[in-house]
Amino acid sequence: MTIDRRTFADRPTLAKELAEAIADRIRTAIAERGEAAIAVSGGSTPGRFFQALGKFRGVDWTKVVVTPVDERWVDETSDRSNALLVNEKMLQGPAAVARFVPLYSGGDEPTPEAVAKTNALVGALPKPFAAVILGMGTDGHTASFFPGGDTLDAALTAEGPTLAIHAPGAGEPRITFTLPRLLETDGLYLHIEGEEKAEVLEKALGDGPVDEMPIRAVLRSGAPLSVYWSP
Numbered sequence: 001m002t003i004d005r006r007t008f009a010d011r012p013t014l015a016k017e018l019a020e021a022i023a024d025r026i027r028t029a030i031a032e033r034g035e036a037a038i039a040v041s042g043g044s045t046p047g048r049f050f051q052a053l054g055k056f057r058g059v060d061w062t063k064v065v066v067t068p069v070d071e072r073w074v075d076e077t078s079d080r081s082n083a084l085l086v087n088e089k090m091l092q093g094p095a096a097v098a099r100f101v102p103l104y105s106g107g108d109e110p111t112p113e114a115v116a117k118t119n120a121l122v123g124a125l126p127k128p129f130a131a132v133i134l135g136m137g138t139d140g141h142t143a144s145f146f147p148g149g150d151t152l153d154a155a156l157t158a159e160g161p162t163l164a165i166h167a168p169g170a171g172e173p174r175i176t177f178t179l180p181r182l183l184e185t186d187g188l189y190l191h192i193e194g195e196e197k198a199e200v201l202e203k204a205l206g207d208g209p210v211d212e213m214p215i216r217a218v219l220r221s222g223a224p225l226s227v228y229w230s231p
């Protein structure tokens with residue numbers, strides 16, 4: 001089985017352990033390649049983990065690049081912005097000197113021109129990622145791979161590196177790294193909390209179509225995946 005499931009007693013413990021695992025990935029990538037890029041999820045789950053990771057002093061943060069796995073098409077003044085979340089929670093203290101690469105590139109819509117601008121920026125990121133940390137919604141989405149997404153098939157198969165996606169459950173238009181680009185990583189993690197998400201994961205691990213629960217594309221990719229869960 002390529003899926004390694006880790007259960008923690010509570011959310012603060014999970015945040016600390018996940019931060020240690022990611023800090024290790026960052027240090028290893030810097031030792032091997034001179035720099036480390038990590039891609040992180042937004043939403044309500046990762047705040048505590050971001051705070052724990054950003055406090056690490058044993059990491060040379062000047063050699064670290066952070067980017068979101070996906071972004072709502074809003075600027076950094078919006079409380080829906082993943083960039084804002086990362087900046088406020090992670091890129092403080094020791095981690096404040098890390099470089100942040102945003103996916104939002106301006107305007108009201110992720111037009112082809114805007115996405116091309118983002119792709120030019122993220123195309124220059126170090127490869128592979130040192131770590132990619134995914135979240136999961138209770139509808140079975142991950143990154144912005146939403147059920148009913150207008151570009152879902154391409155998001156799961158195209159090289160990208162990013163593309164625009166609109167979906168009924170997404171709120172704003174979104175931009176997301178494609179799955180093939182996210183799988184170019186030293187370490188792939190899924191961070192989920194609470195009983196409801198444990199049940200959603202069980203269902204996703206069962207049979208059923210990918211477009212119903214797009215997280216299945218990750219679970220069935222064959223890529224080694226560490227699932228971090230706590231009640």
Ligand SMILES: O=C(O)[C@H](O)[C@@H](O)[C@H](O)[C@H](O)COP(=O)(O)O
Pocket residue numbers: 040041042043044045046069070071072082134135136137138141142143144
């Ligand atoms: O920006 C985002 O919305 C995401 O990156 C998304 O894929 C997130 O990880 C899940 O929606 C889980 O979100 P919660 O942590 O809020 O449940």
